Amino acid sequence: MKKVLTSKEMQEIDAIAASHYDIDGLKLMKNAGKGIVSQIKRRFDDFINKRILIFCGKGNNGGDGFVAACLFFNMGVSVKVILLEKLINLKGNTSINAKLAFNLGVNIVEIEEVQSDLLQYNLGSCDIIIDALLGTGLTRPVEGIYKQVIEQINQSQKFVVSVDIPSGLDSDTGLLKGVFILADLTIGLALPKRSHLLFPSAGLIGELQIVDIGITQNIIDSQNLELQVTEEADLRNWFQKRSANSHKGSYGHVLVIAGSRGKGGAAGLTSLAALRMGCGLVTLALPESCQKTLEFHPLEVITVPVPETALGTFALSSKEVLLSHAKGKAAVAIGPGISTEPETVQLINEILPLIDCPLIIDADGINAIAQNKNLISKLGIETILTPHPKEMSRISGIEISKILKNRVEVTRQFALDNSVNIILKGASSIICQPNGMTTINPTGNPGMATAGTGDILTGIIASLIAQGFSSPKSAIAGTYLHGLTGDIYAKEESQTNLIAGDLLRTLPKSMKRILH
Secondary structure, eight states: OOOOBBBHHHHHHHHHHHSOOOOHHHHHHHHHHHHHHHHHHHTTGGGGGGEEEEEESSSHHHHHHHHHHHHHHHHTTHHHEESSSSSGGHHHHHHHHHHHHHTTOEEEEEEEEEHHHHHHHHHTTTTTEEEESSSSOOOOOOOOOHHHHHHHHHHHHOOOESSOOTTEEEEEHHHHHHHOOSSSSSEESOOOOOOHHHHHHHSSSEEEEEEEOSOOOOHHTOOOOEEOOOOHHHHHHOOOOOOOOOGGGGEEEEEEOOOOOTHHHHHHHHHHHHHTTTEEEEEEEEEEEHHHHSSSTTTTTTEEEEOOOTTTTTOOOGGHHHHHHTTOOOOEEEEOOOOOOOHHHHHHHGGGGOOOEEEEOOTTHEEEEEEEEOGGGGGTOOEEEOOOOHHHHHHHHHHHHHHSSHHHHHHHHHHHHHTTTEEETTOOOOOOOSSSOOOEEEOOGGOOSHHHHHHHHHHHHHHHHHTTHHHHHHHHHHHHHHEEEEEEHHHOSSSTOOHHHHHHHHHHHHHHHHOO
C-alpha cells in the first residue's frame, strides 16, 4: 500500500532525506522536473510539437516547473514560462533553477500584476498548460494575482497539468476553499496527498499519476505514517490459490441475520454476495414470514425461519435460535433490512455481546447500537461496523457536517476509542483499524449510490472473513472489490443504470482481474 501524506508530513520527509540520507532538495526538484516531462511524454505521443506554457510561483512548486522548462527546451519543445514574481526575488533551489532556465535561453515572462491581454495571448497560443504555481502548502483561499491567473487558466479550455496538486486546493482536507485550477492531469510527487483521494477535491484533479522523485522506502517507513491507500497489487498478494483437496467446509460458513417484512431483498442480497465472494456456506436467518418467500430463492442459501413480531420483524423470542445458529460460524453479518422496531432493537442489543465470532454490523444493526452506545464497548476487536455518514453521526454523537469535514480524523478516533474496525462509507470510503491505521479506498463511483449496494458490501466482507482473512484485511479488500466491481460495470454499461444486483453479476470479473 502507498502511504498518503499531509503537506507537513511531506515537508518532514524532505527534511529527513536531506539531513539523514544526503538527498538534497535540489536533487529532489530535478527529479520532480524529470517526472513532469516523462508524464507529458506518456500522455502525448506528439509532445515534441506541442507549445507548452508553464506558470511558476515563487516556491518549490515553481522550481519544479523551471526544471521541466529546461528539459523541454533542451528537447527542442516550444516552451515559455510565466513567473508570478520577479526573478531577483526568488530564493533557494527555485532561484537556482530559474537562473539555469534564464541562462539557457528559456523565454521567461515576469508579471507581478495581471495583464489580461498578455495572459490571453499566451493562453491562446499554447497547447498545454503546466500549473506549477502553489503546490501543497496552501492553507487559505487564493487571492490577488494568483486568483486572477487561475481564473483565466480555467477559462482557456486548454489541457492543464498540475504539479503535485492543482493550485488553490487544500492538500490535506479534500475541502474546497476559493478558486482552484481545474486539472486534466495531476502529477503527484513521491506519494499521494490526502486531497488526491478525498472528495470533493479528488474529483477535480483529473487523472492522477504519482512519480518517483528519489524518496527511498526506508525514509517513508521511518515516519510511522498511519494513512494509506489500497492498491490492486495488495489484494493479489492476499488471495491464495485454492487447494484441489478442499471442500465447502474449507471456505467458511457465514450466518446472515437480516430482513423484515418488505425488506427481504436486503437479506437475499447480503447472502448471495457472501456466496458469490467465495465462502463455502451461507445460512440466512430471517423472520418466518420472509423465510417462506426466500426459501427457494436464492437456491444456494440455507434459510432459517425465526419468530417475528406482529410487524414482521425479528422478535425477542428469536434470541436462542439465533445464538444457536451463530455457534461455530466463521462470521456473522447482521443488520441489513432488520428495521428499528423496538423489540428488534432490544434483541440486537442482547445478542451482539454473546456472539463470539467476528461480526459485520451494517444498517439497522448500527442504528440499534446508536440507541445503546454502551454496547460498543462489549463488541470484540474483530468487529466491523459499516456506517454511512448519517449512521456514523448516530453512533458517535458528532454532527454530520463535522464528520464530512474531518472524515479521516473522526473515523480514526472512533476506531481507537472503541477498539473496532470501521468503514465510513461514501466517496473514498475510510477504513480504520483499532490500532489507528487508516486506509482510503480509491474504487467506486456515483452509480453505486443506490439501494442494496451496502448489503452487497456486508456480504462480501463476511465472506472474506469466513475464508480466513483478518477483519482489517476483509474490510480493506472487501471495500476495494466492491468499488472495483461497480467501476467495471460502469465502464462496460453505465453508472446511471447500475443496481445492486449488477454487482453480484459483475463480481466474478473483479475476482478474475485480481486472481489472474
